[in-house]
Amino acid sequence: xxxxxxxxxxxxxxxxxxxxxxxxxxxxxxxxxxxxxxxxxxxxxxxxxxxxxxxxxxxxxxxxxxxxxxxxxxxxxxxxxxxxxxxxxxxxxxxxxxxxxxxxx
Numbered sequence: 001x002x003x004x005x006x007x008x009x010x011x012x013x014x015x016x017x018x019x020x021x022x023x024x025x026x027x028x029x030x031x032x033x034x035x036x037x038x039x040x041x042x043x044x045x046x047x048x049x050x051x052x053x054x055x056x057x058x059x060x061x062x063x064x065x066x067x068x069x070x071x072x073x074x075x076x077x078x079x080x081x082x083x084x085x086x087x088x089x090x091x092x093x094x095x096x097x098x099x100x101x102x103x104x105x
Contacts (some may be wrong), residue, residue: 010049014066018043018052023079026032026056027070035060 022043026035041056052064
């Protein structure tokens with residue numbers, strides 16, 4: 001098998017395994033501009049070379065190279081915990097807004 005076909009097959013597998021919206025945690029990155037280990041993010045897309053383009057929770061957008069970097073998909077339990085934390089945060093924000101006194105002139 002030639003190199004082009006091998007890379008194309010690997011990219012196809014990455015696209016199937018990490019569709020848009022998949023949540024990932026970075027374990028390590030082999031890059032001078034590296035995102036810190038433990039950072040979580042959401043897959044934006046996978047390109048034809050198999051690079052996983054990310055929207056990291058810390059605002060970065062550096063892609064993951066599966067052959068070079070170490071990462072993992074979040075488990076269903078971790079996703080549920082994140083969703084619960086977001087719901088609690090939104091509810092707390094709503095309560096703060098409701099309890100703030102309004103000024104009348």
